[in-house]
Amino acid sequence: MNIAQIKKVGIIDSWVDTSGQILEIKEQKTRTTKNRLMAKVKIGDETDQIGAWLYIDTNSVVLNQIISIRAMLKEWNSNRYLDYGKIQSQQQTAPPNAPQAPQNALQSTNNKKDVDWDAISRGKVRHGVVTAYISAGTEPAIYRCEYWTNYIMTGKDPDGIPDPDPSITEGYIGDDPPPPTDDEIPF
Numbered sequence: 001m002n003i004a005q006i007k008k009v010g011i012i013d014s015w016v017d018t019s020g021q022i023l024e025i026k027e028q029k030t031r032t033t034k035n036r037l038m039a040k041v042k043i044g045d046e047t048d049q050i051g052a053w054l055y056i057d058t059n060s061v062v063l064n065q066i067i068s069i070r071a072m073l074k075e076w077n078s079n080r081y082l083d084y085g086k087i088q089s090q091q092q093t094a095p096p097n098a099p100q101a102p103q104n105a106l107q108s109t110n111n112k113k114d115v116d117w118d119a120i121s122r123g124k125v126r127h128g129v130v131t132a133y134i135s136a137g138t139e140p141a142i143y144r145c146e147y148w149t150n151y152i153m154t155g156k157d158p159d160g161i162p163d164p165d166p167s168i169t170e171g172y173i174g175d176d177p178p179p180p181t182d183d184e185i186p187f
Contacts, residue, residue, distance in 0.1 A: 001016055
């Protein structure tokens with residue numbers, strides 16, 4: 001099955017077989033569930049390109065290599081990708097008429113300069129705010145979630161309302177005068 005056909009398959013989480021050229025090698029990491037080394041790659045054929053996570057042996061994938069794989073079709077944020085890929089066969093290099101990978105294909109995504117930690121933190125805080133709304137049984141309105149996210153991230157009221165003067169609130173215990181007792185209510 002070619003990559004364009006894979007992207008049109010209606011059943012997610014189904015196993016597919018395909019082949020293509022490794023256009024990019026993005027990162028390698030160990031999956032903790034089975035302690036197996038995996039590589040995040042982009043595979044392309046004459047019809048399209050798709051991202052894939054492949055089980056690999058040390059340095060078993062090479063840029064521009066032609067591979068045949070069996071993998072599970074997944075979808076995240078409306079983007080299809082292949083996961084749990086097992087390489088069935090591989091050739092050393094692509095034929096001369098195959099598309100070539102860009103020169104910067106081996107750039108590391110683990111470089112700390114590339115990571116926007118503020119955006120990651122903001123996303124985690126936003127997740128917590130939305131979760132709080134949902135657990136309270138309230139529909140999370142986006143503008144309210146953003147309000148609380150900004151408040152949590154900065155510690156300041158995003159609407160610009162200043163905190164009360166400490167001299168006014170210092171020593172505040174409760175209502176002044178205190179609310180009436182039951183005996184003071186005429187009915």
